[in-house]
Amino acid sequence: MHTEFRYGRLKYLSFVIIDIACLLLANLISFYFYAGIKHLPYSFDRHYNVMMAMVAIDAGVTIVFSTLRRVLRWKKERELYESARHVFYSLVILSVYLFLTKSGSDYSRVIVLTAYAIDYAMIWLGRTAWRFLLLRLHRKSKRPTVLLLTTDGFVRDGIESLREIGCDVKYLYLLKNLQKKEIDGIPVIDDIKEAASVLCWEMIDRIYIFGLDHQMVPAYLVQACKEMNLEFELVDFNYRVIDVKTVQSKDSRFGALSFLEGKRDIPFPIRRAYWITETEADLHRGFHAHKLNCQLLFCPHGCIDIIVDDGDNKRTVTLDKPGKGLILMPGLWREMVWRESGSVLCVLASEYYDEQEYIRDYNEFLAYCQKYRATVNHGTDANTLLTERLQHCY
Ligand code: T46
Numbered sequence: 001m002h003t004e005f006r007y008g009r010l011k012y013l014s015f016v017i018i019d020i021a022c023l024l025l026a027n028l029i030s031f032y033f034y035a036g037i038k039h040l041p042y043s044f045d046r047h048y049n050v051m052m053a054m055v056a057i058d059a060g061v062t063i064v065f066s067t068l069r070r071v072l073r074w075k076k077e078r079e080l081y082e083s084a085r086h087v088f089y090s091l092v093i094l095s096v097y098l099f100l101t102k103s104g105s106d107y108s109r110v111i112v113l114t115a116y117a118i119d120y121a122m123i124w125l126g127r128t129a130w131r132f133l134l135l136r137l138h139r140k141s142k143r144p145t146v147l148l149l150t151t152d153g154f155v156r157d158g159i160e161s162l163r164e165i166g167c168d169v170k171y172l173y174l175l176k177n178l179q180k181k182e183i184d185g186i187p188v189i190d191d192i193k194e195a196a197s198v199l200c201w202e203m204i205d206r207i208y209i210f211g212l213d214h215q216m217v218p219a220y221l222v223q224a225c226k227e228m229n230l231e232f233e234l235v236d237f238n239y240r241v242i243d244v245k246t247v248q249s250k251d252s253r254f255g256a257l258s259f260l261e262g263k264r265d266i267p268f269p270i271r272r273a274y275w276i277t278e279t280e281a282d283l284h285r286g287f288h289a290h291k292l293n294c295q296l297l298f299c300p301h302g303c304i305d306i307i308v309d310d311g312d313n314k315r316t317v318t319l320d321k322p323g324k325g326l327i328l329m330p331g332l333w334r335e336m337v338w339r340e341s342g343s344v345l346c347v348l349a350s351e352y353y354d355e356q357e358y359i360r361d362y363n364e365f366l367a368y369c370q371k372y373r374a375t376v377n378h379g380t381d382a383n384t385l386l387t388e389r390l391q392h393c394y
Pocket of ligand 1: 272295297334336353
């Protein structure tokens, strides 16, 4: 609840006040129906204590059972469910309270039950109407506001790519944050629950993923987005050359040490590592694409060309030093050409070896690209094959 409150203080409080106002009004209506207008003050005086208990319980239920979590963005069916949950818990707690204080017989049960029944209808209507109003009043900026989900290694590229497509990056969520509070003036959120609260209460328009395998998207956020009817979007990313951090020893006899860190440099879970050795110059390998497998290639010794083909364009990346890496996301045809004999190719992969997941026929690969370009329509900047994989998030 505190994260909800932190990012939407006034909005959150306004919902609490509406709930309490609905409850008080429901009680008055219930007195009226039960005792009639003449006896209203009398019924009111008699029920004052229990009504105050109901108000206290109402506020307590909101806090303890988080019945307002994501209220601003949730769907209509969820409104019905959460309102029912709220009233049900309140009723149960009130019954226990009356039972323990042995004061149940002091109040009319019909009034209490009718009040809760009316309260259910009223908070449902009240929350819906208030939410509608708040969303209407929310002034949309010309550029869509975005929460960007990425890794440390890609954050600047991600911000840049989003700016290029006209988005305003309001918050960052990094898979492994190096205790940075902000990057380029954009606040970094540490906690996944806070990220979900920001999306809700600050009414962020979109959530973008830059360069992550779908398995790296936190399940909590996937669930939260589902609840808020918000879909993940992608900024284009199908391959990327990265700098592998390298520590060069002062004394040249000690050589150099290069290292890669999961979640920071590698945007997918590592399930497999393999390396290709004992090679001759001008060796050609590869000639396939992957449907799921994400990989990071590097050459700690020698020189190897990697020809990357996305079905439309071919690019060559030369891995000629240990401090250079190439990330290949699925849906890319690759060919490796050994420029020097004895060159070593090392690969970190997101999937276990599975021949079914390879596409080894080039025409089949082109048809595969074509199929997704034709069927997936998910924003102009998103790579269609990546988008397809992102469906796994849901
Ligand atoms: C890729 C490039 C960069 C296994 O049994 N387990 C494994 O983990 C791998 C990678 C391969 N194999 C077997 C399958 C074949 O019988 O090793 C044999 C050679 O495999 P392949 O012809 O696929 O090797 P390359 O060099 O063409 O491709 C490899 C990877 O397979 C591929 O994923 O992207 O390196």
